[in-house]
Amino acid sequence: MAESEEEVDVLVQRVVKDINNAFKKNPNIDEIGLIPCPEARYNRSPIVLVENKLGMESWCVKFLLPFVHNKLLLYRQRKQWLDREALIDITCTLLLLNPDFTTAWNVRKELAQCGVLNPERDLYLGKLVLTKFPKSPETWIHRRWVLQQVLRQCRPRAAEQKEPGEVELGGAQGSPPNERLRRVLRDEMKVCAEAAGRYPSNYNAWSHRIWVLQNLAKGNLKILYDELSSMKLWVSTHVSDHSGFHYRQFLMKALVAELSRAADASCGPSQDLHRSHWPNGDGVGPAAAEESRTASVPELFGKELELCTDLIETYPGHETLWCHRRHVFFLWYHWRKEQSQDVGRQPSLLNHTDETLSGSLGASAGRNVQAMDVDLALEESKQTSYTQDSKRLKRGPLQLRPGLPSEHSFVTKILSGCRSPEQGRFAAAYRKWLDSVIVAADTRSGSVKIKANMNKRISKRKTKVETLLP
Amino acid sequence: LLLDKHADYIAAYGSKKDDYEYALSEYLRMSGIYWGLTVMDLMGQLHRMNKDEIIEFVRSCQHECGGISASLGHDPHLLYTLSAVQILTLYDSVSVLDIDRVVEYVKSLQQDDGSFTGDKWDTQAYGSSCLCGKLEEINLNKAVEFVLSCMNFDGGFGCRPGSESHAGQIYCCTGFLSITGNLHQVNADLLGWWLCERQLPSGGLNGRPEKLPDVCYSWWVLASLKIIGRIHWIDKSKLRTFILACQDEETGGFADRPGDMVDPFHTLFGVAGLSLLGDEQIKAVNPVLCMPEDVLQRIGLRPEIAS
Numbered sequence: 001m002a003e004s005e006e007e008v009d010v011l012v013q014r015v016v017k018d019i020n021n022a023f024k025k026n027p028n029i030d031e032i033g034l035i036p037c038p039e040a041r042y043n044r045s046p047i048v049l050v051e052n053k054l055g056m057e058s059w060c061v062k063f064l065l066p067f068v069h070n071k072l073l074l075y076r077q078r079k080q081w082l083d084r085e086a087l088i089d090i091t092c093t094l095l096l097l098n099p100d101f102t103t104a105w106n107v108r109k110e111l112a113q114c115g116v117l118n119p120e121r122d123l124y125l126g127k128l129v130l131t132k133f134p135k136s137p138e139t140w141i142h143r144r145w146v147l148q149q150v151l152r153q154c155r156p157r158a159a160e161q162k163e164p165g166e167v168e169l170g171g172a173q174g175s176p177p178n179e180r181l182r183r184v185l186r187d188e189m190k191v192c193a194e195a196a197g198r199y200p201s202n203y204n205a206w207s208h209r210i211w212v213l214q215n216l217a218k219g220n221l222k223i224l225y226d227e228l229s230s231m232k233l234w235v236s237t238h239v240s241d242h243s244g245f246h247y248r249q250f251l252m253k254a255l256v257a258e259l260s261r262a263a264d265a266s267c268g269p270s271q272d273l274h275r276s277h278w279p280n281g282d283g284v285g286p287a288a289a290e291e292s293r294t295a296s297v298p299e300l301f302g303k304e305l306e307l308c309t310d311l312i313e314t315y316p317g318h319e320t321l322w323c324h325r326r327h328v329f330f331l332w333y334h335w336r337k338e339q340s341q342d343v344g345r346q347p348s349l350l351n352h353t354d355e356t357l358s359g360s361l362g363a364s365a366g367r368n369v370q371a372m373d374v375d376l377a378l379e380e381s382k383q384t385s386y387t388q389d390s391k392r393l394k395r396g397p398l399q400l401r402p403g404l405p406s407e408h409s410f411v412t413k414i415l416s417g418c419r420s421p422e423q424g425r426f427a428a429a430y431r432k433w434l435d436s437v438i439v440a441a442d443t444r445s446g447s448v449k450i451k452a453n454m455n456k457r458i459s460k461r462k463t464k465v466e467t468l469l470p
Numbered sequence: 471l472l473l474d475k476h477a478d479y480i481a482a483y484g485s486k487k488d489d490y491e492y493a494l495s496e497y498l499r500m501s502g503i504y505w506g507l508t509v510m511d512l513m514g515q516l517h518r519m520n521k522d523e524i525i526e527f528v529r530s531c532q533h534e535c536g537g538i539s540a541s542l543g544h545d546p547h548l549l550y551t552l553s554a555v556q557i558l559t560l561y562d563s564v565s566v567l568d569i570d571r572v573v574e575y576v577k578s579l580q581q582d583d584g585s586f587t588g589d590k591w592d593t594q595a596y597g598s599s600c601l602c603g604k605l606e607e608i609n610l611n612k613a614v615e616f617v618l619s620c621m622n623f624d625g626g627f628g629c630r631p632g633s634e635s636h637a638g639q640i641y642c643c644t645g646f647l648s649i650t651g652n653l654h655q656v657n658a659d660l661l662g663w664w665l666c667e668r669q670l671p672s673g674g675l676n677g678r679p680e681k682l683p684d685v686c687y688s689w690w691v692l693a694s695l696k697i698i699g700r701i702h703w704i705d706k707s708k709l710r711t712f713i714l715a716c717q718d719e720e721t722g723g724f725a726d727r728p729g730d731m732v733d734p735f736h737t738l739f740g741v742a743g744l745s746l747l748g749d750e751q752i753k754a755v756n757p758v759l760c761m762p763e764d765v766l767q768r769i770g771l772r773p774e775i776a777s
Contacts, residue, residue: 066489069496073543101497103545201681207633214632240680246634253632319679330623429667437660 012067015060018047019096020089022054029054031131032096034061054128056096065097072104084116092125095139099129105142112149119146123184127191130205134198140208147184151216154181181216188212189227193234196244206243210250221262224255232307239315245324252304252328256297256335298401301332305402309410317422322430326437332402333438407434471744472717473751476737477515479722480506483734499541500531500550502734504557509738511560511762512745512753521561528554529566535578536571548579548586560765573604580609584616605649614652617643625660637668637677641690644697645758648773653698658776662700665691673708674727684726685716685736688743693757696746699776706747713740713747 023029030052037057040046046057056064068090074080075087082090088111091104098104111117126143129136155178188209195205217223228251235244305328312321411434414427483506484492495502503524510516531539531554537546538554551572558564579586619631620643626635627643640661647653668675668691674683675691688709695701715728716736723732724740742760745752754763758773766772 062488062490066493069493076545077543098494098497102547103497103539103543106545201678203634203636203678207629210632211630242679242681243634250632323679327623436663 008063008067011060012064015046015064016068016089016093018045019054019056019093022047022049023092025049026052028052029128032056032128033132034058061097064093068094069098069101072107076103076107084111087111088117095125095129096132099133099136100138102138105138109142109145112146119149120184122146123150123187127187130191130195131198134195134202135204137204140204143208144211147188147212147216150180150184154178185212185216185223188216196234196241200238201241201243203243206247209247213250213254219254219258219261221255221258224251224258227251228255236307236311239311239318240320242320242323245320246327248304249324249327249331252300252331255300256331259297259300260335297335301328301335302401304328305332312414312423316418316420317426319422319426322426325430326433329402329407329434330438333404404434404438471714471749471751472719472722473513473741475719475722476717476724476741477510477513477518477722479732480510480734480737481515481518496541497544498550500528500538500553500557501540503527504553505734505738507557507560508761509734509741511765512738512741512755514753516560524557525561525563525566528557532567532571534571536568536573536575538567538572546575548576551575556759556761559769560761562768569604573607577607580613582612584609584612584614586613610650614647614650614655617646618652618655621656624664625657625662626664634678635664637665637675637687637690637694640665641694644694645773648697648758648775651774653774653776656698658698658700662695662698662703665695665700666703669704669709672712673705673710674712675704675709682727683712685713685724685743686726686739688713689739689746689760692743692746693760696757697775701746710744710747710749713743716740 026049029049032054033056035048035055035057037046037059040057040059046060048055048057071080071082072090072094075082087107091107094101094104105122108117108122112119112122122142123146126139126146129139133139189212192205192209192212196202196209199205213220213223213227228248231244231248231251235241235248238244305325308321308325308328312318312325315321408431411427411431415424418424418427507516507519507524510519527542528538530542531544531550533539533546535546537548538551539546540550540553544550554567555564555572558566576586581587617627620627620629620633620639622628622633622635624635627639628634628636629639633639644653644656644661647656667679668677668687670676670683672683674685675687676683677687677690692701692704692709695704712728713724716724716726716730717740718725718732721732723734724736725732726736738760741752742755745755746757755761756763756766756773757775759766759771
């Protein structure tokens, strides 16, 4: 099917127009895709709009892309002028076909900076692109640029006063909650979730999600909690998704940091650590505070490890779940270490209405760090009664808090009952990790321990060791 | 190992591309050329490539700001600036560029926190500067600070502080720390552990837990291990078997995993990986810059490798 250059020209111009008209006709298009269709049907547009789905017949793509691609480059080299409407349409078409073409995104950046393109249109365009190319690095990169523009627009004063990334969503220091930012944040979470669902362990989607929280919702406890609870079902149905679990690790770490910060910010024994006192809260009063939001750090870790245990037992042989365990236990272990090292300071997460409690914690805080794992269970039984809530939320039966002995018994239990060789492998690796990384990190012999374990592993394989091990 | 077939594949690559595929990949053309040239040089076949044409192409991609684009008419970018400098270094023709302007461009991209715009592959900036011999022009301390802030509890590195550890990112960061003389800041045993856990029963390496093996990770992971002095923690013969299985006996070239379609990217990293594993039919490759060692020796560059 030989087409003359003029014919191609006419065809392509029509297609670009058809795409543009489709968006005008239906501003709610939510997905793009290619329709496998090797030949053109006579005089019918290759652009197909059905409900909210925009399709392009595959035959036209091989004409369309080179044409709009070269047109944009001619413009960029100042060999051919394109007006702003044409630029917007052409870059849109290009990016729907080839979203990693950075130059096209850059043209749109310039249009946005001139004020002729609303940056939020690029959030929409990016969202569409991601339905077909959920990993596209340049799309995510451009998205972050756009969000930075939006942030600047939302908080011009704040952007001057604070450091970038410290703009808060709402309720901070008396200023009214920013509706636009909230909406943008909600949309971002949605876009990330959809992209994560379209490609397993989508690194770019999840690291973008983290970036958004770090920059649009810094220190916002409510959002951190909401994300943690809303992700629980997702990770339970995506047990191989390492990025999804890493996101939970990020949330845990951020929550612990914020809770500790909030606790430190309050001073004196009679402070109730309700959310109204937390500087980054949403201004919701104590009456509306839900139990999950005021959970103590130990409870947070307890629940997370419980989730991890359930999943490991239900879905044997998933490395991701064991990695998650390592990470969570590591966070927990080091948080406990830091807590007991705060000897001179007021214990942080205490409800001081219980006098005897403060006494016991004072005693334990002075204890040797190394003794922690042995006495952990005992110590934690005292801690179950101290939460930030009033006593009516006090838990009933004792929860055994995690520690090295309990982790080792967990591994033993798994090893004795498991039938999956991978599960056995991962359990054994976890045990070695506990010994080498956690315990050894407490002592100077840390790295020697790791090396020793490595040596055992290597010699087991009977491979020739090329260099001398130190 | 079918080196001749791979050389034929690369030499012929691009000549059969139709408009559509060419336009689709043009945004990374400079890197594509770097991959092709490097693997040819490693196989001792660089002479089969069109040196003058390529040098002219690279030169014409330098913009006024000093940065270099992936192809004519595209915008300059840090990634392609690095690839351009690497290409010209292979040809000992870096002087066709205005080097001072290149350095100015790289400097201009450094941000307050030490990172460089151009997003995740920030650390490539150091590659460029280092090849130009002007490493001292960048704010090194801030950059080191930023890279170290990307270190995670497992010893690995993510693309930003708080991001998941990723083998590609680990490679960039360990390379950077090597170039800047900061390898001692890496926890080699911890990171080495994470890296050698990338090896799967098939012998191939993945980039993160529970992902499929991919030949390009034979490079990112292996080179990182070499840089931190733990390459013996991998089962080398099993890895070699995997890499060789990724060859396409008919077309030449390597694919990401056995049976898939080949491309120059995976061809380079397959061959480079085999070189690191000690294959004597291939030239020695430098793990930090992924270029032949003899080229770096020529310009007197010896990034730190731990033992």
